[in-house]
Ligand code: OGA
Protein backbone atom coordinates (compact mmCIF):
# COMPACT_ATOMS: atom_id res chain seq x y z
CA UNK A 213 0.00 0.00 0.00
CA UNK A 214 2.95 2.37 -0.37
CA UNK A 215 1.34 3.64 -3.56
CA UNK A 216 -1.67 5.39 -2.05
CA UNK A 217 -2.61 8.16 -4.44
CA UNK A 218 -4.01 10.14 -1.51
CA UNK A 219 -0.56 10.32 0.08
CA UNK A 220 1.51 11.24 -2.95
CA UNK A 221 2.96 14.71 -2.73
CA UNK A 222 1.88 17.15 -5.42
CA UNK A 223 5.17 17.00 -7.36
CA UNK A 224 4.72 13.28 -8.00
CA UNK A 225 1.15 13.96 -9.09
CA UNK A 226 2.34 15.85 -12.17
CA UNK A 227 1.45 12.85 -14.37
CA UNK A 228 -1.02 10.01 -14.10
CA UNK A 229 0.87 6.77 -13.35
CA UNK A 230 0.60 4.39 -16.28
CA UNK A 231 -1.25 1.74 -14.30
CA UNK A 232 -4.21 4.16 -14.02
CA UNK A 233 -4.36 5.17 -17.70
CA UNK A 234 -7.40 3.68 -19.45
CA UNK A 235 -7.30 2.46 -23.05
CA UNK A 236 -8.51 5.29 -25.36
CA UNK A 237 -11.97 3.77 -25.97
CA UNK A 238 -12.69 3.63 -22.24
CA UNK A 239 -11.63 7.18 -21.39
CA UNK A 240 -14.31 9.68 -20.41
CA UNK A 241 -15.16 12.49 -22.80
CA UNK A 242 -16.54 15.90 -21.77
CA UNK A 243 -20.21 15.60 -20.83
CA UNK A 244 -22.96 18.21 -20.45
CA UNK A 245 -24.64 18.79 -17.11
CA UNK A 246 -28.11 17.34 -16.68
CA UNK A 247 -30.08 20.57 -16.85
CA UNK A 248 -33.61 19.20 -16.65
CA UNK A 249 -33.71 17.76 -13.18
CA UNK A 250 -37.32 16.99 -12.31
CA UNK A 251 -38.29 18.17 -8.90
CA UNK A 252 -40.88 16.83 -6.52
CA UNK A 253 -41.73 18.80 -3.45
CA UNK A 254 -42.00 16.44 -0.51
CA UNK A 255 -43.51 19.27 1.47
CA UNK A 256 -46.90 18.00 0.39
CA UNK A 257 -46.41 14.77 2.31
CA UNK A 258 -48.77 15.60 5.14
CA UNK A 259 -51.26 17.46 2.98
CA UNK A 260 -51.78 14.95 0.21
CA UNK A 261 -49.64 11.89 0.61
CA UNK A 262 -51.31 9.86 -2.14
CA UNK A 263 -50.92 12.60 -4.70
CA UNK A 264 -47.30 13.12 -3.79
CA UNK A 265 -46.46 9.44 -4.06
CA UNK A 266 -48.15 9.23 -7.43
CA UNK A 267 -46.05 12.19 -8.53
CA UNK A 268 -42.88 10.38 -7.53
CA UNK A 269 -43.79 7.18 -9.34
CA UNK A 270 -45.23 8.95 -12.39
CA UNK A 271 -42.32 11.34 -12.73
CA UNK A 272 -39.97 8.42 -12.56
CA UNK A 273 -41.74 6.42 -15.20
CA UNK A 274 -42.55 9.14 -17.66
CA UNK A 275 -39.49 11.30 -17.31
CA UNK A 276 -41.95 13.82 -15.94
CA UNK A 277 -40.77 17.16 -14.83
CA UNK A 278 -41.70 18.84 -11.60
CA UNK A 279 -40.19 21.95 -10.23
CA UNK A 280 -40.77 24.15 -7.31
CA UNK A 281 -38.18 26.88 -7.29
CA UNK A 282 -39.29 28.32 -3.95
CA UNK A 283 -37.68 25.73 -1.72
CA UNK A 284 -33.95 25.68 -1.59
CA UNK A 285 -32.91 24.15 1.67
CA UNK A 286 -32.43 20.46 1.37
CA UNK A 287 -33.11 18.40 -1.66
CA UNK A 288 -33.08 14.76 -2.49
CA UNK A 289 -32.49 13.65 -6.04
CA UNK A 290 -33.64 10.23 -7.16
CA UNK A 291 -31.92 8.76 -10.14
CA UNK A 292 -34.82 6.71 -11.21
CA UNK A 293 -35.22 4.96 -14.53
CA UNK A 294 -32.33 7.12 -15.66
CA UNK A 295 -34.29 10.19 -14.70
CA UNK A 296 -33.13 12.36 -11.91
CA UNK A 297 -35.99 13.31 -9.68
CA UNK A 298 -35.07 15.94 -7.19
CA UNK A 299 -37.25 16.28 -4.16
CA UNK A 300 -37.22 18.90 -1.50
CA UNK A 301 -37.23 17.78 2.09
CA UNK A 302 -37.35 21.04 3.97
CA UNK A 303 -40.62 20.39 5.76
CA UNK A 304 -39.80 16.81 6.63
CA UNK A 305 -36.42 17.61 7.91
CA UNK A 306 -37.14 20.29 10.36
CA UNK A 307 -40.76 20.01 11.40
CA UNK A 308 -40.78 16.27 11.95
CA UNK A 309 -38.76 13.86 13.97
CA UNK A 310 -37.18 12.36 10.87
CA UNK A 311 -34.51 13.80 8.64
CA UNK A 312 -31.04 15.13 9.33
CA UNK A 313 -32.00 16.71 12.61
CA UNK A 314 -29.11 18.62 14.09
CA UNK A 315 -26.65 16.90 11.77
CA UNK A 316 -24.56 18.87 9.32
CA UNK A 317 -24.30 16.99 6.01
CA UNK A 318 -21.20 19.03 5.06
CA UNK A 319 -19.35 18.10 8.24
CA UNK A 320 -19.37 14.40 7.45
CA UNK A 321 -17.67 15.08 4.10
CA UNK A 322 -14.99 17.15 5.86
CA UNK A 323 -14.31 14.45 8.45
CA UNK A 324 -14.31 11.80 5.71
CA UNK A 325 -11.68 13.80 3.83
CA UNK A 326 -9.64 14.21 7.04
CA UNK A 327 -9.51 10.43 7.32
CA UNK A 328 -8.00 10.03 3.84
CA UNK A 329 -5.52 12.80 4.53
CA UNK A 330 -4.11 11.02 7.58
CA UNK A 331 -0.56 9.66 7.36
CA UNK A 332 -0.35 6.22 5.76
CA UNK A 333 0.46 4.52 9.07
CA UNK A 334 -2.84 5.70 10.58
CA UNK A 335 -4.80 4.03 7.77
CA UNK A 336 -2.71 0.87 7.58
CA UNK A 337 -4.64 -0.96 10.27
CA UNK A 338 -7.76 -0.83 8.09
CA UNK A 339 -6.15 -2.08 4.87
CA UNK A 340 -8.35 -4.66 3.24
CA UNK A 341 -7.02 -8.16 3.83
CA UNK A 342 -9.99 -10.28 4.81
CA UNK A 343 -13.65 -10.06 3.70
CA UNK A 344 -14.70 -10.56 7.34
CA UNK A 345 -12.99 -7.33 8.44
CA UNK A 346 -15.46 -4.71 9.69
CA UNK A 347 -13.63 -1.61 8.47
CA UNK A 348 -12.02 -1.88 5.04
CA UNK A 349 -9.69 0.59 3.41
CA UNK A 350 -9.18 -0.07 -0.30
CA UNK A 351 -7.44 1.40 -3.29
CA UNK A 352 -9.31 1.53 -6.60
CA UNK A 353 -11.81 -1.39 -6.76
CA UNK A 354 -9.82 -4.60 -6.84
CA UNK A 355 -6.26 -3.34 -6.93
CA UNK A 356 -4.49 -6.69 -6.98
CA UNK A 357 -6.59 -8.22 -9.77
CA UNK A 358 -7.59 -5.41 -12.12
CA UNK A 359 -5.74 -4.49 -15.35
CA UNK A 360 -6.12 -0.75 -14.91
CA UNK A 361 -6.68 1.02 -11.60
CA UNK A 362 -9.35 3.58 -10.81
CA UNK A 363 -8.56 6.98 -9.37
CA UNK A 364 -10.15 6.54 -5.97
CA UNK A 365 -9.62 5.26 -2.49
CA UNK A 366 -12.42 3.90 -0.40
CA UNK A 367 -13.21 3.33 3.24
CA UNK A 368 -16.23 1.23 4.07
CA UNK A 369 -17.89 -0.37 7.07
CA UNK A 370 -21.35 -1.36 8.25
CA UNK A 371 -23.23 1.25 10.25
CA UNK A 372 -26.49 -0.37 11.35
CA UNK A 373 -27.22 -1.38 14.07
CA UNK A 374 -24.83 1.33 15.20
CA UNK A 375 -24.02 -0.22 18.59
CA UNK A 376 -22.78 -3.40 16.88
CA UNK A 377 -20.17 -1.56 14.85
CA UNK A 378 -19.22 1.85 16.21
CA UNK A 379 -16.51 0.52 18.55
CA UNK A 380 -14.66 -0.83 15.51
CA UNK A 381 -14.64 2.50 13.65
CA UNK A 382 -11.57 4.76 13.55
CA UNK A 383 -10.77 7.00 16.51
CA UNK A 384 -8.70 9.23 14.32
CA UNK A 385 -9.95 11.76 13.19
CA UNK A 386 -11.15 12.21 16.77
CA UNK A 387 -14.60 13.36 15.63
CA UNK A 388 -15.09 10.34 13.34
CA UNK A 389 -17.32 8.18 15.56
CA UNK A 390 -19.46 11.04 16.77
CA UNK A 391 -19.98 12.69 13.37
CA UNK A 392 -20.47 9.50 11.35
CA UNK A 393 -22.56 7.91 14.11
CA UNK A 394 -25.17 10.65 14.33
CA UNK A 395 -25.14 11.15 10.57
CA UNK A 396 -25.91 7.52 9.74
CA UNK A 397 -28.78 7.38 12.23
CA UNK A 398 -30.41 10.39 10.58
CA UNK A 399 -29.70 9.30 7.01
CA UNK A 400 -31.26 5.94 7.76
CA UNK A 401 -34.48 7.65 8.85
CA UNK A 402 -34.61 9.56 5.55
CA UNK A 403 -33.88 6.37 3.60
CA UNK A 404 -36.59 4.38 5.36
CA UNK A 405 -39.07 7.18 4.77
CA UNK A 406 -38.28 7.12 1.06
CA UNK A 407 -38.71 3.34 1.03
CA UNK A 408 -42.11 3.78 2.68
CA UNK A 409 -43.15 6.21 -0.04
CA UNK A 410 -41.85 3.93 -2.79
CA UNK A 411 -43.65 0.98 -1.15
CA UNK A 412 -46.92 2.86 -1.16
CA UNK A 413 -46.30 4.16 -4.68
CA UNK A 414 -45.74 0.65 -6.01
CA UNK A 415 -48.87 -0.57 -4.28
CA UNK A 416 -47.02 -3.04 -2.05
CA UNK A 417 -48.38 -4.06 1.31
CA UNK A 418 -47.55 -1.58 4.06
CA UNK A 419 -44.16 -2.23 5.67
CA UNK A 420 -42.90 -4.38 2.78
CA UNK A 421 -39.34 -3.10 3.12
CA UNK A 422 -39.19 -3.44 6.89
CA UNK A 423 -37.17 -6.18 8.60
CA UNK A 424 -34.40 -8.09 6.83
CA UNK A 425 -34.95 -6.39 3.47
CA UNK A 426 -33.67 -3.11 4.86
CA UNK A 427 -31.90 -4.69 7.84
CA UNK A 428 -28.41 -3.44 7.04
CA UNK A 429 -26.72 -0.22 6.08
CA UNK A 430 -23.28 0.37 4.64
CA UNK A 431 -21.18 3.49 5.09
CA UNK A 432 -18.99 4.04 2.06
CA UNK A 433 -16.62 7.01 1.88
CA UNK A 434 -14.87 7.65 -1.43
CA UNK A 435 -11.85 9.84 -1.96
CA UNK A 436 -10.91 10.90 -5.49
CA UNK A 437 -7.58 12.70 -5.17
CA UNK A 438 -6.80 15.70 -7.32
CA UNK A 439 -5.92 14.28 -10.71
CA UNK A 440 -3.31 15.75 -13.10
CA UNK A 441 -5.25 14.55 -16.16
CA UNK A 442 -8.87 13.45 -15.64
CA UNK A 443 -9.19 12.72 -19.39
CA UNK A 444 -7.16 9.56 -18.96
CA UNK A 445 -8.81 7.92 -15.96
CA UNK A 446 -12.06 7.13 -14.19
CA UNK A 447 -12.72 7.40 -10.47
CA UNK A 448 -15.32 4.64 -10.73
CA UNK A 449 -16.39 2.83 -13.91
CA UNK A 450 -19.99 2.39 -15.06
CA UNK A 451 -21.98 0.46 -12.47
CA UNK A 452 -25.35 0.16 -10.77
CA UNK A 453 -25.45 -0.18 -7.00
CA UNK A 454 -26.36 -3.68 -5.83
CA UNK A 455 -28.37 -2.86 -2.69
CA UNK A 456 -31.84 -1.36 -2.15
CA UNK A 457 -31.32 2.39 -2.08
CA UNK A 458 -28.33 4.76 -2.22
CA UNK A 459 -28.16 8.10 -0.46
CA UNK A 460 -25.11 9.90 -1.80
CA UNK A 461 -23.77 13.07 -0.22
CA UNK A 462 -21.46 14.28 -2.96
CA UNK A 463 -20.18 17.44 -1.30
CA UNK A 464 -19.45 20.37 -3.61
CA UNK A 465 -17.01 18.96 -6.18
CA UNK A 466 -18.59 17.65 -9.40
CA UNK A 467 -17.69 14.21 -10.72
CA UNK A 468 -20.79 12.00 -10.70
CA UNK A 469 -22.25 11.14 -14.11
CA UNK A 470 -25.46 9.27 -14.90
CA UNK A 471 -26.27 7.38 -18.09
CA UNK A 472 -29.49 8.68 -19.63
CA UNK A 473 -30.58 7.63 -23.13
CA UNK A 474 -27.08 6.25 -23.84
CA UNK A 475 -25.54 9.59 -22.95
CA UNK A 476 -23.48 10.44 -19.88
CA UNK A 477 -24.70 13.51 -18.04
CA UNK A 478 -23.14 15.28 -15.09
CA UNK A 479 -25.13 15.26 -11.87
CA UNK A 480 -24.24 18.72 -10.61
CA UNK A 481 -23.71 19.00 -6.86
CA UNK A 482 -26.38 21.05 -5.11
CA UNK A 483 -25.50 22.15 -1.56
CA UNK A 484 -27.08 20.00 1.15
CA UNK A 485 -28.42 17.56 -1.36
CA UNK A 486 -28.54 13.81 -1.50
CA UNK A 487 -28.55 11.98 -4.77
CA UNK A 488 -30.80 9.00 -4.18
CA UNK A 489 -30.77 6.18 -6.66
CA UNK A 490 -32.64 2.94 -7.06
CA UNK A 491 -30.46 -0.15 -6.62
CA UNK A 492 -30.54 -3.64 -8.14
CA UNK A 493 -32.62 -5.18 -5.32
CA UNK A 494 -35.35 -2.60 -5.80
CA UNK A 495 -35.37 -3.36 -9.53
CA UNK A 496 -35.91 -7.05 -8.72
CA UNK A 497 -38.58 -6.46 -6.07
CA UNK A 498 -40.52 -4.08 -8.34
CA UNK A 499 -40.19 -6.66 -11.16
CA UNK A 500 -38.43 -4.13 -13.36
CA UNK A 501 -40.86 -1.29 -12.76
CA UNK A 502 -38.10 0.67 -11.06
CA UNK A 503 -34.70 0.64 -12.72
CA UNK A 504 -31.34 0.84 -11.08
CA UNK A 505 -29.42 3.72 -12.64
CA UNK A 506 -25.98 3.27 -14.20
CA UNK A 507 -23.47 5.83 -13.06
CA UNK A 508 -19.73 6.49 -12.96
CA UNK A 509 -17.30 9.01 -11.50
CA UNK A 510 -14.65 11.21 -13.09
CA UNK A 511 -12.04 12.84 -10.85
CA UNK A 512 -11.22 16.55 -10.91
CA UNK A 513 -8.04 18.42 -11.83
CA UNK A 514 -9.09 21.33 -9.61
CA UNK A 515 -9.85 19.73 -6.30
CA UNK A 516 -9.82 16.41 -4.48
CA UNK A 517 -13.36 15.04 -4.12
CA UNK A 518 -14.77 13.25 -1.10
CA UNK A 519 -18.20 11.63 -1.14
CA UNK A 520 -20.10 9.95 1.67
CA UNK A 521 -22.46 7.24 0.50
CA UNK A 522 -25.00 5.21 2.46
CA UNK A 523 -26.55 2.08 1.05
CA UNK A 524 -29.62 0.55 2.68
CA UNK A 525 -29.22 -3.18 2.15
CA UNK A 526 -30.87 -6.52 2.86
CA UNK A 527 -29.18 -8.94 5.26
CA UNK A 528 -27.14 -11.67 3.54
CA UNK A 529 -29.63 -14.49 4.03
CA UNK A 530 -32.66 -12.37 3.11
CA UNK A 531 -34.59 -13.74 0.13
CA UNK A 532 -35.15 -11.14 -2.57
CA UNK A 533 -37.49 -11.62 -5.51
CA UNK A 534 -40.31 -9.87 -7.37
CA UNK A 535 -43.04 -8.93 -4.87
CA UNK A 536 -45.87 -11.45 -5.18
CA UNK A 537 -48.65 -8.92 -4.71
CA UNK A 538 -47.26 -6.87 -7.59
CA UNK A 539 -47.24 -9.88 -9.92
CA UNK A 540 -50.83 -10.73 -9.02
CA UNK A 541 -52.00 -7.15 -9.31
CA UNK A 542 -50.37 -6.59 -12.69
CA UNK A 543 -51.03 -10.15 -13.94
CA UNK A 544 -47.40 -10.25 -14.98
CA UNK A 545 -44.87 -13.09 -14.88
CA UNK A 546 -41.78 -12.62 -12.70
CA UNK A 547 -38.80 -11.29 -14.64
CA UNK A 548 -36.27 -12.28 -11.98
CA UNK A 549 -35.48 -15.32 -9.86
CA UNK A 550 -35.77 -15.16 -6.10
CA UNK A 551 -32.27 -15.30 -4.62
CA UNK A 552 -30.60 -14.54 -1.32
CA UNK A 553 -28.90 -11.18 -1.19
CA UNK A 554 -25.67 -12.90 -0.14
CA UNK A 555 -25.76 -15.01 -3.30
CA UNK A 556 -26.28 -11.95 -5.51
CA UNK A 557 -23.53 -9.91 -3.90
CA UNK A 558 -21.03 -12.76 -4.12
CA UNK A 559 -20.76 -12.38 -7.92
CA UNK A 560 -21.80 -8.72 -8.28
CA UNK A 561 -18.27 -7.30 -8.13
CA UNK A 562 -16.72 -9.64 -10.68
CA UNK A 563 -19.61 -9.33 -13.13
CA UNK A 564 -19.76 -5.54 -12.94
CA UNK A 565 -16.02 -5.33 -13.32
CA UNK A 566 -16.15 -7.47 -16.45
CA UNK A 567 -18.75 -5.11 -17.90
CA UNK A 568 -21.53 -7.72 -17.50
CA UNK A 569 -24.88 -6.63 -16.05
CA UNK A 570 -25.02 -8.51 -12.73
CA UNK A 571 -28.82 -8.72 -13.03
CA UNK A 572 -28.50 -10.96 -16.11
CA UNK A 573 -27.68 -13.92 -13.92
CA UNK A 574 -30.99 -13.63 -12.05
CA UNK A 575 -33.22 -12.95 -15.04
CA UNK A 576 -35.85 -15.53 -15.95
C1 OGA B 1 -20.58 4.46 -5.20
C2 OGA B 1 -20.73 5.62 -6.11
C3 OGA B 1 -20.48 7.98 -6.48
C4 OGA B 1 -19.62 9.12 -6.07
O1 OGA B 1 -19.88 4.60 -4.17
O2 OGA B 1 -21.17 3.41 -5.52
O3 OGA B 1 -21.29 5.47 -7.16
O4 OGA B 1 -19.86 10.22 -6.58
N1 OGA B 1 -20.25 6.80 -5.73
O5 OGA B 1 -18.71 8.92 -5.25
Ligand code: NI
Pocket residue numbers: 451452453507
Ligand atom coordinates in the same frame (compact mmCIF):
# COMPACT_ATOMS: atom_id res chain seq x y z
NI1 NI C 1 -22.47 3.70 -7.14
